[in-house]
Amino acid sequence: MKPGKPAEMPFLEHLEELRVRLMWSLGALVIAVGFAFYFLFTNDDFILDFLARPIHPYLAGGKLAVFHPAAAFKIIMNLSLILGTILASPVIVWHLWGFLSPALYTHEKKVVIPVLMMAVVLFLAGCALSWFVVLPLTLKVFAGIQAASLQPVYGFSEYFGFAVGMSVALGAAFELPTVILLLSLLGLVTPSMLHRFRRFAVVGSLVLGAFITPGTDPFTLLLIAVPLYGLYEMSVILSALVHRWRKRKDAEASGGRA
Template identity: 45%
Template sequence: ILSLPILAWHAWKFFEPALYDNERRFVIPAIGLGFVLFLAGITMAYFFVLPLGLKFLLGFQAESLSPIITVDEYLRFATRLVLAFGIVFEMPVVLVLLSMLGIVTSAWLRKYRRHAIVGLAAASALLTPADPGTMLMLLAPMLLLYELSILLVRMVGQRERRGESPA
């Protein structure tokens, strides 16, 4: 997680010479927004979801039993949860870029909303540990981000139809 900005910088320096000036105008805001959304995702996971998820999971114990959590298990759980939230929060950037490439439209995203909800629920189940609490805590922002993505894609599409620059 800590090396992500350095990796992004090197990736940018690798691809930058191949891009036209008008393409660079789109990439720089996308990288900035992606970075902010990734930070928002990991912040939400670390400060809100991780404590609630641990409290939820530790609440299943009997009074005569005490949980034995190793550092390895805790770090694996926390890292997986934080990364899942960071990656999921990138959805608006990905969908807007796909829209700019002409692959998706806001009408298409609205038409297949039900399919997306099922897919997002499945992804949420795969990305989080095997408890419904953290799955729902990831699914709720995923659904909100999907709806936000539809609005952003529609705005980008309207600007493109008017001949304006979407960036």
């Protein structure tokens, strides 16, 4: 076997390893969800107050409404699933990596881990920006355009779905550098291509910023558009680094054959 070549394993052994790793991952998820449920059930006031903080200034009576007898239990269960999945994710990723890594070359393994870490950091950064900046500004704008003849009543489930959806959407938008990096590694994107589309990136960042943050305040628009465009420039730099790395590898391969 050549150095760095993926190890080979019979098909049935692959299935057995997959079964064992799935069982470990499922067990970790069940334990984490159970722990999260206990924690949330015993600290529900603190957790729910924290989650409702962005919308608290716009609530009649200072509390979110529920529209079903089992709503509070369903809310805690949904939060337990989310928190439990986050807590169990290191174990799940570890077993996923343990199953996939034998099929990768050594140089591929060196790329996967940094890319995965970058993806996690960027996603969390996008979610944090949404939760602490974009969501409060959006709620403020929506509260300001309520008709005087209407009494807004916000349900926790509707609010939580809106807040999480916005956070996940901005977190996904922050994955642009990761996507460009992977496409560059595959040779589908080049730095020159990204340079040509730079003006469209500026317009796209402004349009997306205006869509995410309703209202006419230019400062709020720039607060979102500038980081989005910064991610595009980060993508250009990463693509250029990958392009140089690929050229060096090709030169080394050509020299080795000469």
